[in-house]
Amino acid sequence: MKKIITFVNEFLIQKIMTKEEAKKFFMDRKNLSLIMSDEEIKKAHEFCEGYKDFMSKAKTEREINVYAIEKAEKAGFKRFNFGDKVKKGDKIYFDNRGKAVILAVIGENIEDGVNLTAAHIDSPRLDLKENPLYEQEELGFFKTHYYGGIKKYQWTAIPLSLHGVIIKKDGKKVIVNIGEDENDPVFLVTDLLPHLAQNQMKRPANEIIRGEELNILIGSYCVKGEDISSRVKTNIMQILNAKYGIVEGDFLNSELEAVPALKPKDIGFDRSMIGAYGHDDKVCAYPELMAILEIKDPKKTAIAILTDKEETGSDGNTGLNSSYLKYFIEDLAATLGANPRKVFSNSKCLSADVNSAYDPTFPDVFEKANSSFLNYGVVVTKFTGSRGKYGTSDANAEFTAEIHHLFDKEGVIWQNGELGKVDLGGGGTVALYMANLNIDTIDVGVPVLSMHAPYETVSKLDTYMAYKAFYAFQK
Ligand code: MN
Numbered sequence: 486m487k488k489i490i491t492f493v494n495e496f497l498i499q500k501i502m503t504k505e506e507a508k509k510f511f512m513d514r515k516n517l518s519l520i521m522s523d524e525e526i527k528k529a530h531e532f533c534e535g536y537k538d539f540m541s542k543a544k545t546e547r548e549i550n551v552y553a554i555e556k557a558e559k560a561g562f563k564r565f566n567f568g569d570k571v572k573k574g575d576k577i578y579f580d581n582r583g584k585a586v587i588l589a590v591i592g593e594n595i596e597d598g599v600n601l602t603a604a605h606i607d608s609p610r611l612d613l614k615e616n617p618l619y620e621q622e623e624l625g626f627f628k629t630h631y632y633g634g635i636k637k638y639q640w641t642a643i644p645l646s647l648h649g650v651i652i653k654k655d656g657k658k659v660i661v662n663i664g665e666d667e668n669d670p671v672f673l674v675t676d677l678l679p680h681l682a683q684n685q686m687k688r689p690a691n692e693i694i695r696g697e698e699l700n701i702l703i704g705s706y707c708v709k710g711e712d713i714s715s716r717v718k719t720n721i722m723q724i725l726n727a728k729y730g731i732v733e734g735d736f737l738n739s740e741l742e743a744v745p746a747l748k749p750k751d752i753g754f755d756r757s758m759i760g761a762y763g764h765d766d767k768v769c770a771y772p773e774l775m776a777i778l779e780i781k782d783p784k785k786t787a788i789a790i791l792t793d794k795e796e797t798g799s800d801g802n803t804g805l806n807s808s809y810l811k812y813f814i815e816d817l818a819a820t821l822g823a824n825p826r827k828v829f830s831n832s833k834c835l836s837a838d839v840n841s842a843y844d845p846t847f848p849d850v851f852e853k854a855n856s857s858f859l860n861y862g863v864v865v866t867k868f869t870g871s872r873g874k875y876g877t878s879d880a881n882a883e884f885t886a887e888i889h890h891l892f893d894k895e896g897v898i899w900q901n902g903e904l905g906k907v908d909l910g911g912g913g914t915v916a917l918y919m920a921n922l923n924i925d926t927i928d929v930g931v932p933v934l935s936m937h938a939p940y941e942t943v944s945k946l947d948t949y950m951a952y953k954a955f956y957a958f959q960k
Pocket residue numbers: 605765766795838839
């Protein structure tokens with residue numbers, strides 16, 4: 486039995502001590518810009534140039550899937566199908582329906598467990614409805630159903646681009662990407678002028694713009710000719726037919742996503758931050774991808790997951806609440822002659838997702854001692870969830886210690902951070918789905934300002950620290 490320390494019948498001795506002596510009892514957290522060398526800051530900024538380039542090229546889960554596979558193949562990763570034989574040193578990737586991807590570098594005995602990182606590559610946005618096209622008063626629109634948690638009023642009167650796929654009757658897939666090129670047109674959701682918005686401004690904030698008012702303006706010219714109804718709609722269909730060879734019914738076989746047509750930019754006079762659409766969770770996905778691409782001969786198999794559907798609760802067959810990861814690991818175990826239960830039970834996961842950075846403009850929602858701050862390093866979050874820790878995996882102390890100590894040893898600067906005050910809300914990540922597979926799991930990610938807004942902000946040094954964290958964990 487382990488000895489339990491008791492306080493019975495002991496005197497509490499009051500000592501006099503110096504400031505230095507007193508300091509040793511407490512955590513010493515400093516802004517990364519104070520403690521990182523100029524050389525390392527330069528490295529971080531260079532890393533973030535790559536990140537910005539990625540952010541301007543890949544905005545949706547499908548585009549990131551393609552980007553990741555392209556980079557992986559260049560780095561020697563081979564496509565893996567269930568049943569394929571693998572051996573130590575192999576680099577493989579598993580493409581889940583073009584919307585999620587698993588990358589792996591095979592290590593020694595897989596029954597010792599694998600080291601997983603799991604980020605999501607979907608971000609809040611406006612999805613087109615199944616039958617989206619309509620015309621009203623000679624203006625053409627797309628109806629939308631928003632995806633993920635957004636403040637709807639933030640999505641009006643900003644330029645939007647359209648991304649996705651349409652499957653035509655002949656089975657051919659049309660890839661849509663319009664609004665990103667400098668010379669492309671863009672789209673937008675209109676809003677009411679303040680002069681006439683007296684009543685609108687009295688609506689509660691979640692109804693200033695209602696779901697059915699998130700209509701995307703897409704055209705205004707009429708087609709010429711006699712006895713044609715819906716002239717604007719017809720003109721738009723004519724353009725889409727000429728461009729993509731589609732008819733209206735093909736929208737029923739499409740996935741089209743409207744996202745902010747905004748380029749990533751440096752923020753601040755000191756260029757210390759990056760503004761972009763979808764840092765949540767690409768700011769973890771990119772460092773995770775860069776880390777696994779550099780992993781060579783790991784002792785334990787390294788696996789990086791870029792998953793879809795986190796923003797809508799991880800359900801669906803490209804989300805982590807489905808079995809695709811389980812099948813992948815079970816299949817690896819089978820091909821290596823290992824017991825999958827041992828593999829899962831000995832595995833560890835960094836659930837790579839963002840956290841809410843402390844915002845001094847809105848201090849009320851944060852509890853300072855348990856908040857993450859911009860430029861204080863990667864955030865390690867023991868539990869998420871809300872209403873009494875519902876919907877969380879809550880990492881155990883043994884595992885938090887293991888990760889904290891590993892980061893300390895590897896020079897990864899980290900901070901703790903809970904998502905806001907108790908009883909004020911909360912949020913979830915993929916951590917619980919990983920933990921439910923009997924994998925030790927903890928959230929590790931980058932603090933973000935204005936999360937889920939069309940243009941979010943992160944710090945360059947934190948982003949770089951995330952990369953260092955994932956690499957240290959898997960190398
Ligand atoms: Mn997220």
